[in-house]
Amino acid sequence: MMTMGQCPLTTKFMKLKRDFFLRPTLEVAKDLLGKHLVYESPEGRVVGEINEVESYIGQDDPACHASASPKTNGKTERTKTMFLEGGHAYIYFTYGMYYCLNVVTEKADYPSAILIRSIIPVEGEKIMMNNRAKSTTEYLANGPGKLCQAYGLERHQNGIDLVTSDVLYLEDSGKKIKKFQTTARIGITKGQDKLWRFHYE
């Protein structure tokens, strides 16, 4: 059986491949816990360990941006990224001032994605602090808006293919998270019955 373990050659960690993202969204979401989100920013390399995610799955999920409306069937200028093949980055703008990063999952034309809500800084903390200079908080990236601010991710990175990109991608840290909490998603008014948020301390 193939494992997603560490690369035996020179690189310490292995980039996640397409197959990882084409699986059922909830499985991908749980497996994303502990993985490294890497961004080769203009200022330098930024790495964080994912410790909180939320799943948004298909036109029937009322909280999903691509939830079906009769006219568009959920596919609009904003949400078309969610209809790409699993492994792409979906970044959207919200509340007039924040960006949120999602990882698209499953096959093309099935709009599903995982919101990366929080990371633990691993590398490039100085860059993150500079990007969030206006804030006094010690927590650099423990929230979807703060995370994008810390990394410096904006509209420009929307639609990047995380599988083929050398700028923004995910890699296996070799760490497997066995114990994590499962709760309802945060900040939504519809679909609160679905326990699709996974996180650990």
Place this chain on the structure above:
DNA sequence: CTCTGGATTAGCT
């Protein structure tokens, strides 16, 4: 064209 509310955050009461 106009209107509404949001997958948030920081700061204040």
Place this chain on the structure above:
DNA sequence: GCTAATCCAGAGC
């Protein structure tokens, strides 16, 4: 706990 900040996508007309 409450809410301002700040803007734009989506829906309705």
